[in-house]
Structure formats: C-alpha cells, structure tokens
Amino acid sequence: MPEISVRGLEMPESPIRKLAPLAADAKKRGIKVYHLNIGQPDLPTPQCGLDALKKIDRKLLEYSPSQGYLSYREKLCDFYKKFNINVAPDDIIITAGGSEAVLYSFMACLNPGDEIIVPEPAYANYMAFAISAGAKIKTIATSIEEGFALPKVEKFEELINEKTRAIMICNPNNPTGYLYTRREMNQIRDLVKKYDLYLFSDEVYREYIYTGSPYISSMHLQGIENNTVLIDSVSKRYSECGIRIGALITKNEEIRKAVMKFCQARLSPPLIGQIVAEASLDAPESYYRDVYDEYVDRRKCLIDGLNRIPGVYSPIPMGAFYTVAKLPVDDSEKFCRWCLEEFSYEGETIMMAPASGFYTTPGAGYNQVRIAYVLKREDLQRALTVLQKALESYPGRVEED
Structure with missing residues (x-):
C-alpha cells in the first residue's frame, strides 16, 4: 500500500473534536454529556436569518x-x-x-x-x-x-x-x-x-x-x-x-x-x-444586546463556579466565550477521557477540550482545559457540580504543595 503523505501524518488531531467518539459512546450508555468542549453556541440564530432561509x-x-x-x-x-x-x-x-x-x-x-x-x-x-x-x-x-x-x-x-x-x-x-x-x-x-x-x-x-x-x-x-x-x-x-x-x-x-x-x-x-x-445583518440591536448579556451572565456563573472548586483556577476572560482553567490533575487529556469513559455522577458527565492541544511546546498545558460557556446557566451550574465530583473521584488527582 502506498504511504500516507508527510503532511497527512503531521496534521494534528483537533483537541476540540478528537474525544467526540468517547462522548458518543457515553451517550449510548445512557449518560448525559455536558458539552463544554466546543464553541457551538446554543443561543438562537437571528429570526431574520431563519426567515430568509425559509423563504428561499x-x-x-x-x-x-x-x-x-x-x-x-x-x-x-x-x-x-x-x-x-x-x-x-x-x-x-x-x-x-x-x-x-x-x-x-x-x-x-x-x-x-x-x-x-x-x-x-x-x-x-x-x-x-x-x-x-x-x-x-x-x-x-x-x-x-x-x-x-x-x-x-x-x-x-x-x-x-x-x-x-x-x-x-x-x-x-x-x-x-x-x-x-x-x-x-x-x-x-x-x-x-x-x-x-x-x-x-x-x-x-x-x-x-x-x-x-x-x-x-x-x-x-x-x-x-x-x-x-x-x-x-x-x-x-x-x-x-x-x-x-x-x-x-x-x-x-x-x-x-x-x-x-x-x-x-x-x-x-x-x-x-x-x-x-x-x-x-438586519438583526435588531436587541438581538445583539440579549446575546451579549447572556454571555456576561454565563461568564460570571462559570468563572465564579470554577474558582470555588478546590484546586481549580481560571483567570477572568475579557472576551469571547472561553476560558482556560488549571485543574489539580496529572494529565488533562487523561482526565477528559476518564470523564467520558469511566466516570458519571447521577447519570451525567462532562466533555472538555484538553488545553495541551492548543500548545505546541511539549508538556505545556498538561493540567489545563479549555471550557466554552455556550450552555445555559442551569446547565453550566450542573456541569460545575459534575466537574467537582469528577475531580474528587479522579485517581490521578494532584494536590499542590
């Protein structure tokens, strides 16, 4: 068989999507997965855009x-x-x-x-x-x-x-x-x-x-x-x-x-x-304002919640709808996999993106995750509870001196 190109071999996997099969398997087992891994907003598309689609x-x-x-x-x-x-x-x-x-x-x-x-x-x-x-x-x-x-x-x-x-x-x-x-x-x-x-x-x-x-x-x-x-x-x-x-x-x-x-x-x-x-582009100013206010509320919910969990630290993001948080774990990719493969709390788990995939420096971001606050407040609060329970149970937890 001919060899795959060097370019194809060097192309990195997406840290955002590569754990998707594990999430799919968890759902097949009946576990609810809170998707904090991907910047897919759950807020509605402007009605004027949807109307244009329907009226083509x-x-x-x-x-x-x-x-x-x-x-x-x-x-x-x-x-x-x-x-x-x-x-x-x-x-x-x-x-x-x-x-x-x-x-x-x-x-x-x-x-x-x-x-x-x-x-x-x-x-x-x-x-x-x-x-x-x-x-x-x-x-x-x-x-x-x-x-x-x-x-x-x-x-x-x-x-x-x-x-x-x-x-x-x-x-x-x-x-x-x-x-x-x-x-x-x-x-x-x-x-x-x-x-x-x-x-x-x-x-x-x-x-x-x-x-x-x-x-x-x-x-x-x-x-x-x-x-x-x-x-x-x-x-x-x-x-x-x-x-x-x-x-x-x-x-x-x-x-x-x-x-x-x-x-x-x-x-x-x-x-x-x-x-x-x-x-x-014809969306009213109220659309932009409502979406913005929702993200402000979600940001406060997530960042306050993260920094209340023992051993977790997140700086306050000043824009977008992501944060990178440091966790008390030995390896964030192992932890993210473990959450999907082995852990659940009351039938629920979380999916996050290991931050190491956002670095090229070897070893950088090993204990960090990217979290997208694209879920409604109630789901974020529940996801934070599940994250805390996961960290309490994770066998690779690392306590700082």
Missing part, C-alpha cells in the same frame, strides 16, 4: 461569484462601521467560514518553510492550516498566572529571523478569552512595521468584549494597512456555525489578487449561507 424561492441554486455576492459585501461595510472599521466592498472576500479565510491567507502570503509567530495557547487549527501551506508555527508562550497577557517585545524578537514572515493573533482570544490592550496592539504594530511582516488577525469574537474598553482592531493600526489581513466569520456572532460563511478583509490589493486565485479554484462560497448571513 429559486428555481436554480447557482454558483455565486468567487469573491461572494456584492450585496452582502456592501452590507458588511456598513456593519463594520459600527466598530470604526472602514473598508470598501472590494476589500472583502467571502469565504467558506473563517477557517478558509485563514488557510487562504497563509497560502497567498507564505512560502513553504516560512514561519509565523503565534502566542500560545492558540486555536489549534492554525497549526493545521500552516501545515497545509507548508509553513511553520513558532509559538511565543503566555502564562495562566499572568492571565495570558502578551509577552514583552524582546520575547518576540528572540524568535524573529530570516524565515519569519508573519504574526498571527486571535483577538479576543480563543482559547483563553484574553483581550489585547491598546499597548499590546501597538507593540504588535511596531514589530510588523519594523520587520515588514504580515499581521493575520482573527477577530471573530469582537462582539463579545466584557471590559467596557474600546475595541482595538488590527484595522485600527496605522502604518501597516498593507500588511494586515483581518479574518471574520458569522459563526459565533449569529450562532450560524453550520452555514460556513466567513470573510477575508485586507487593503492590500496584491494579497486579494492572490487569494482570488484560490477562491476561483474552489469556485464559490456557499450560496445558501450567504443568503442567510446577509439577511442576519
């Missing part, structure tokens, strides 16, 4: 333009103005989810062997997209003790060499919920400008910021407009993960020309998804 009356489901429908891109420009992000329709390319936007950014801007600096822990699929493009992720460590704040400039410069081509950030961050400050964003801008790097900025969680501070987008950073690629998606904003609609946004015409070649090769972004996403 076409005799033909045709290809859309490779860059996405102009009407949708025009409406997106008005939406971004609310965040002081000023772009033209031609600056926007519609993609099959934010994932395709990241992949095409890498493919268009990086050569095989080029390096991307990414603060870790980081969204695990960045590594997969880099492998697909033949590029390499070089991580710069952040720590849970410091709330995952960005390291000093010197730490970045220690990694920069002739192969360094880009910096990638997620702001607000997945998996930590960290929000970069104005000072940190200016620090990144200065590095990008000094070394003439690309800045790939994943901003799909911008609607969920809990500090009251003004949001600092990569598009606000002056002097690096042609270096910046913004990644966006409707998945989290409108609870529309399944329609697979994202966007790649850049002022750099050469990047857009290169990206369009990949877009033309895959023909077009999803037709039905664009119809729903465009209609969802």
Whole structure:
C-alpha cells in the first residue's frame, strides 16, 4: 500500500473534536454529556436569518461569484462601521467560514518553510492550516498566572529571523478569552512595521468584549494597512456555525489578487449561507444586546463556579466565550477521557477540550482545559457540580504543595 503523505501524518488531531467518539459512546450508555468542549453556541440564530432561509424561492441554486455576492459585501461595510472599521466592498472576500479565510491567507502570503509567530495557547487549527501551506508555527508562550497577557517585545524578537514572515493573533482570544490592550496592539504594530511582516488577525469574537474598553482592531493600526489581513466569520456572532460563511478583509490589493486565485479554484462560497448571513445583518440591536448579556451572565456563573472548586483556577476572560482553567490533575487529556469513559455522577458527565492541544511546546498545558460557556446557566451550574465530583473521584488527582 502506498504511504500516507508527510503532511497527512503531521496534521494534528483537533483537541476540540478528537474525544467526540468517547462522548458518543457515553451517550449510548445512557449518560448525559455536558458539552463544554466546543464553541457551538446554543443561543438562537437571528429570526431574520431563519426567515430568509425559509423563504428561499429559486428555481436554480447557482454558483455565486468567487469573491461572494456584492450585496452582502456592501452590507458588511456598513456593519463594520459600527466598530470604526472602514473598508470598501472590494476589500472583502467571502469565504467558506473563517477557517478558509485563514488557510487562504497563509497560502497567498507564505512560502513553504516560512514561519509565523503565534502566542500560545492558540486555536489549534492554525497549526493545521500552516501545515497545509507548508509553513511553520513558532509559538511565543503566555502564562495562566499572568492571565495570558502578551509577552514583552524582546520575547518576540528572540524568535524573529530570516524565515519569519508573519504574526498571527486571535483577538479576543480563543482559547483563553484574553483581550489585547491598546499597548499590546501597538507593540504588535511596531514589530510588523519594523520587520515588514504580515499581521493575520482573527477577530471573530469582537462582539463579545466584557471590559467596557474600546475595541482595538488590527484595522485600527496605522502604518501597516498593507500588511494586515483581518479574518471574520458569522459563526459565533449569529450562532450560524453550520452555514460556513466567513470573510477575508485586507487593503492590500496584491494579497486579494492572490487569494482570488484560490477562491476561483474552489469556485464559490456557499450560496445558501450567504443568503442567510446577509439577511442576519438586519438583526435588531436587541438581538445583539440579549446575546451579549447572556454571555456576561454565563461568564460570571462559570468563572465564579470554577474558582470555588478546590484546586481549580481560571483567570477572568475579557472576551469571547472561553476560558482556560488549571485543574489539580496529572494529565488533562487523561482526565477528559476518564470523564467520558469511566466516570458519571447521577447519570451525567462532562466533555472538555484538553488545553495541551492548543500548545505546541511539549508538556505545556498538561493540567489545563479549555471550557466554552455556550450552555445555559442551569446547565453550566450542573456541569460545575459534575466537574467537582469528577475531580474528587479522579485517581490521578494532584494536590499542590
């Protein structure tokens, strides 16, 4: 039999999804599983988006333009103005989810062997997209003790060499919920400008910021407009993960020309998804406010609850709907597997994402998990009870000195 490609062998498993078969088996045994592992919101999609889906009356489901429908891109420009992000329709390319936007950014801007600096822990699929493009992720460590704040400039410069081509950030961050400050964003801008790097900025969680501070987008950073690629998606904003609609946004015409070649090769972004996403832009302000308030309440419920469990620590996330928590366990992946395979409390268990999968540094995150607060408050409270009972029973529990 022919051998699998090196790329195929190097492609990492998703820390978010790889335990899914164990969860399915637990459910077959009659155990209720609280899914804290994946950023799949349970809040409703805007009614205007659902209505558009129901009212589709076409005799033909045709290809859309490779860059996405102009009407949708025009409406997106008005939406971004609310965040002081000023772009033209031609600056926007519609993609099959934010994932395709990241992949095409890498493919268009990086050569095989080029390096991307990414603060870790980081969204695990960045590594997969880099492998697909033949590029390499070089991580710069952040720590849970410091709330995952960005390291000093010197730490970045220690990694920069002739192969360094880009910096990638997620702001607000997945998996930590960290929000970069104005000072940190200016620090990144200065590095990008000094070394003439690309800045790939994943901003799909911008609607969920809990500090009251003004949001600092990569598009606000002056002097690096042609270096910046913004990644966006409707998945989290409108609870529309399944329609697979994202966007790649850049002022750099050469990047857009290169990206369009990949877009033309895959023909077009999803037709039905664009119809729903465009209609969802008409969601009333009350929709955004209600969703935001719900996440604020869930965040308080989860973080307060986690930090009341003996041996558990979570910093307070300032954005998105995730946190990385430290547990008193010998190995978080073993613990997560054990919860699904061997443990239940009153017929219930929990599923979390081992945080080691969000690091590339060997041994990092071994006792951490990423938790998504995408369940209603009552379910979060119950999941916290189940987690505490699991930690009390786990044979690999580790007590700190």
